[in-house]
Amino acid sequence: MAIAQYIKEIGRGKHGARPLTREQAADLFGQVLDGSVSDLEIGAFCIAMRVKGETPEEMAGFLDATYARLNRVRSASGKPVVVLPSYNGARRLPVLTPLLALLVARRGLPVLIHGSSTETSRIFVGDVLAQLGLHAPATIAPIQDGEAVYLPTEALNPGLKRLLDARRSIGLRNSGHSLVKLMNPCDGPAVVVSSYTHPEYAVSMAAVFELMHSTALLLRGTEGEVVADARRLPQMDGFVAGKRVTLEEGRKGMVDDLPALPKDIAPEATAAYIRDVLEGRQPVPESLAAQVEHILRLASAS
Helix, strand or coil, X not given: CCHHHHHHHHCCHHHHCCCCCHHHHHHHHHHHHHCCCCHHHHHHHHHHHHHHCCCHHHHHHHHHHHXXXXXXXXXXXXXXXXXXXXXXXXXXXXXXXXXXXXXXXXXXXXXXXXECCCCCCCECHXXXXXXXXXXXXXXXXXXXXXXXEEEXXXXXXXXXXXXXXXXXXXXXXXXXXXXXXXXXXXXCCEEEEEEECCHHHHHHHHHHHHHCCCCEEEEECECCECCCCCCCCCCEEEEECCEEEXXXXXXXXXXXXXXXXCCCCCHHHHHHHHHHHHCCCCCCCHHHHHHHHHHHHHHHHC
């Protein structure tokens, strides 16, 4: 079906719009990813879905279309790959997603960080990784046990990167920004670590993980990043082949032993703090230590 017909269905406002079936959503999103529609039509799609909101079935259809077009990543050993999407970056707190990745890798699992910068005002994870000597490889290769690899979104699918970049023109998040936090880009078992910023997203994201039979960890992260806030112990929910399991009840307020986080969130300062933690000069924040253990539990169950 032409994209204009879909926009007629989803573009009637919050109360007048009709939800798409999973198959229709896959057809629509496939056209967006393939670049077979105009920039104007992509803008209309972004705004219409922003107003209407995605149903779990629609997001599952968007994921179906994405999976059919992804350059897949796999584990060299067959162990589950721990997937860390990173698209928000740092605004007021240091972006510690690289620390989470390296702590998990140190425990023997392959780790994939994928992401791209969507806001120029934030510190992007790729800049911190570069300070740690971790650069995107020229080609996609199997990830070794104990290795953390960073891949920019365009390496997985250029069309998805184009959709994310529409934010720079429109000024609003779109369905692609939600999708990348739910996406499993691996050919084989994986643990997708995902986060939300508002409680209503916890409900909708959990419904998608259940529908997609995902193995995943879901928590309220740090400024949109999937790493637990080092100052708090948040609730963490797990999914094993789509079945929900409680991992961490969480605690209100700050942790007892607040970590000495750097006040400077620049990549150099963040990388220096991460090195200090990895080399034992600073303790591993309690919430990150708990998150690592829960990831390992999910990996062993997948």
